[in-house]
Each structure stands twice: as C-alpha cells, then as structure tokens.
Amino acid sequence: MVSELRIDRVLAPNPGPFTLTGTNTWIASFGKEAIVIDPGPRLADHEAAIVRGLEERRPSGILVTHNHEDHAPLANPLARQFEIPAYGHAPGPDFEPDLTLVEGDRLPLGEKELLVLATPGHSDDHLCFQIDQVLFSGDHIMGGSSVMVEDLARYLASLRRLRPLGLERIYPGHGPEIDHPDEVIDWYVAHRLQREREILAALEAGATSVAEIVEIIYREVDPSLHSLAAVSVAAHLRKLEEAGPG
Numbered sequence: 001m002v003s004e005l006r007i008d009r010v011l012a013p014n015p016g017p018f019t020l021t022g023t024n025t026w027i028a029s030f031g032k033e034a035i036v037i038d039p040g041p042r043l044a045d046h047e048a049a050i051v052r053g054l055e056e057r058r059p060s061g062i063l064v065t066h067n068h069e070d071h072a073p074l075a076n077p078l079a080r081q082f083e084i085p086a087y088g089h090a091p092g093p094d095f096e097p098d099l100t101l102v103e104g105d106r107l108p109l110g111e112k113e114l115l116v117l118a119t120p121g122h123s124d125d126h127l128c129f130q131i132d133q134v135l136f137s138g139d140h141i142m143g144g145s146s147v148m149v150e151d152l153a154r155y156l157a158s159l160r161r162l163r164p165l166g167l168e169r170i171y172p173g174h175g176p177e178i179d180h181p182d183e184v185i186d187w188y189v190a191h192r193l194q195r196e197r198e199i200l201a202a203l204e205a206g207a208t209s210v211a212e213i214v215e216i217i218y219r220e221v222d223p224s225l226h227s228l229a230a231v232s233v234a235a236h237l238r239k240l241e242e243a244g245p246g
Contacts, residue, residue: 005030005112005131007171010053012040014070017224020145020174023070026136027053030110034059037129037136038173039074042094047074051081061085061099061107063114065138066126067092071173089118090125101127119162121155122147133168141184143175146191148228152239159189192236196245199236210234 005028012023023040027050034057040046062079064072064087073094079086087107088097103118115130119140129136139147140158149155162185170178178184198217207213210233218229 005109005134007134008053009171010046010049012046012070013043014041014046017222018228019070020142022174024171024173024175025050026171027057027059028109028114028131028136029057030112032057033110035061035063035107035109035114036078037063037171038065038071038138039078041070042073042077047078047081050074050078058082059084060109061087063101063107063129063136064088064095064097065128065136065140065173066123067095068123068139069094071138088125089127092125117161119158121149121151121158123150126158128162130165130167133166135162135165135167135170135181137170138173141170141172141178141188143170143172143178145175146188149192149232149235152192152232152235153243155235156189156192159185159192193246195232196236196240199233199240200245210237 008027010025012025015022025040026037028035034054036050036059039050039062059082061084062075064075067088067090072092075086075095085098087099087101088095089101101116105116107114112131117128117130119126119128122139126138126140128138128140167181170181199213202213202216207216210230213233214226214229218226
C-alpha cells in the first residue's frame, strides 16, 4: 500500500473567547513516522489523547509554532515521554526548545519534508510549517476569526509572503480547517487595512488613547476581547508612526 500524508486533529479541552473551541494539536504522519504540532496546554487528558491519537505511529519531534501558553507548555513533557526533541524558535515561560528552528529549515517526515517559515507578527517567535501545499498556521491565521497582532508591519509582510505559495489547505491553531487559503489570506490583509482606516478615523474624531480607540471601533465586539484588541490597536499605531498607512 502506498503511504500518503495523513493529518489528524486532537482538540485540547481549553475553549474560551481567546481560543475559540480550543487549541488544535495536529498530528502529521507519513507511514509510521509522525510529528506533533502545537501540543497545547499541559493537561493530563489532552496529553493522553495525543498519545492515543498517535496509535502505532512513532513521532520524531514535537513542533511549536510559538510559545504562548495555549500552544507550547506540553511540548517538553511530551518530548521527554517519547525521548525525542521539542522544536521551536525561542523559549517561553513554559517552553524550552531542544532544537531551535529558523526560516528555511527542513525536517524529514517519511518521504515528505516539512519546511519552516518564519512568520512574525502575532508574536516575535511565530513559525508556520508547510508540507506540500498545506500549511500549519498556528495563530498566524485562525479558522473563522482574526488574530491579535503584536507587530503589524511584520505581520502584514508575513501574510503577504504566503499568497504566492499556492496553498491548498490551512490547518490553524484554532477553529476549523481552511479550504480556500488565498481567499482567507486576502481577507486577513484587507481586514487589517480596514482596521487601519478605522483607527485613523477615530484619531481624526478626537480619540487620544488606545483605550478610546478600542471603545470606538470594537464597540460591537465582546468586551472580554478588548484587551487583545488593545494590543492590535497599539501595533497599528506603531506601524502608522513608523511606516505610514498601507
């Protein structure tokens, strides 16, 4: 039987306004070889579900898109359990990569190869992983939602670099799988540019602080998300000051 790339999701039991239905942990495998992407929070039930999800496959590495608490803390314990490395771009409060990944690195997966893409913006250390024409996007792109952005100029550049890749499917860190990647990438860029115009309009109307801008342009958004919105607004303001609109 000819082996094919197989991708399975193990959904972490951490739903909420920031995580949607929970963190998507992805198991990508080719034949008996597997990798685990974004193992998520350190929850015993979730760790057991990942181990069950691997079935007879043997993981060669635990990969982390970025070191936020809903993506990375289980990486080191899971790597120790299987005696394999945990990979990421930078350490965080609950994560220490055994091996550091940078732009252009390639990891074998059976007859396939995983390509590392540096995609800063949501966080400085954010990575995406590409296998063939599918992308594991972490929080760079989420299913059915926009994302919080720390550095808008770098984020827009990271989004725009994905458009020429000819992606056929995106497996995000939260939310459903994405079947029309180019449409979603275009929407993400357009959404950020629309927010920029709204921020400029709020400033022209007299807003003098991030909090005032959030109250104006996110008035119909769940207030529990306003703290994340404030991070994105601050990123927009820095980008406008440093690089101007567009």
